[in-house]
Amino acid sequence: MHHQYLNEPMVLNVAQASSLILTLPSNISDFIVLETMGAPLLELIVVSQTPLPQIAVRFQPVLELKLNSDSFADSMFSSTISRGLGQGVRLYHRMGTAPKFCAQELRAGISIKVDVNDGVVLSLQAASKFEFATLESDIRGLHDPKVLMMAKAILAREYDYSATSESLAVYLTEIEQVRLELQAFLRGELGQCHTSLAEEAVRLDPLLQQKRQWLFRTYTHMFERPSFSRAANDSQNIDKALRKLECFELLASPELLQMVERLMEDEA
Structure with a gap:
């Protein structure tokens, strides 16, 4: 299932608590996120628990995956799932989430904590736009x-x-x-x-x-001119001029401000 979307599985040794970081490369456009949202981004299966815990990981080819052995605070993660031998999870985007927010999180990197103290326990970073689905309860295709x-x-x-x-x-x-x-x-x-x-x-x-x-x-x-007599970015120039005027009023002496007011009254 999902063979047409995911790359060949890679087996990783997880002898200690580690984290997987899934990212979207900087040279990939946000438009590609539209294609990735139609299938799981990542699939992880526990293939060995003793003597050395091992996991098989597949992910979409446009993404990059890095195994990090550094420890992170537990408060950074939520959605904890315990997996045994032969069990696994898939990573999906949350339904209804805009591609803009999915792309932002992918570029920053999605962190998945892998703990092996008591079996294999997977945790997804908190407040994520993505979610886990266990293999046995993955009914998105149904x-x-x-x-x-x-x-x-x-x-x-x-x-x-x-x-x-x-x-x-x-x-x-x-x-x-x-x-x-x-x-x-x-x-x-x-x-x-x-x-x-x-x-x-x-x-x-x-x-x-x-x-x-x-x-x-x-x-x-966003690209229209407010008036044909003005440039498309004229409103930005007006805002900049108003900020300059505010700075001038703060720095100028009261006498100079009074002179400017009189000149304006004369012109009116």
Whole structure:
């Protein structure tokens, strides 16, 4: 399962408490996160407990994995899971999480603590945008079709009014990608489509289109001129000028300020 997404397994010796750090390389665009979110980022299985604990790890090829033997405080980790021989976990993004936040955490590095004092105990860093799913309870593939789950997650996501132009471009690409998959789903290219699922897909598509339109207007507004007589970054220049004026008022003498006020009154 998931063989088409993950690389060949690598066996790691974990004789002492260690941590795995999964990162997105700096030369990889945030757009690639859209592809990684459709499958587990990492799969870890305990292959040996005695005499030397060993784990087999597979992860998506666009990511980098590093084994760190340094110790970290327990308060930095949560979501603790104990695994025995032959058991393991998969690492998924939390449903409904925007790619922007997933990419930020991946670039900073996702830390997974591996403790071997009593079996193999795995802990994920606290407040993570990702989550563990044990192999025996991983039912993500048994939910609604992935395209419907992605569409619902996008619609449930709150609007990010502070998003940068790059983040908005990623959001727009994500919506376009899901809408194309919805259309292929309705045409039966992704397998036989049940009537109730088809009705739900038809209902979701216009909602995605509405959200896309709002994001596109926000995106284009970032590059529009407020007036054709001014430059696109004119508002930034005005803010800079106002800050300079405030500094001038703080440093200038009261007499000089009075002279400026009189000149302004004369011009008025």
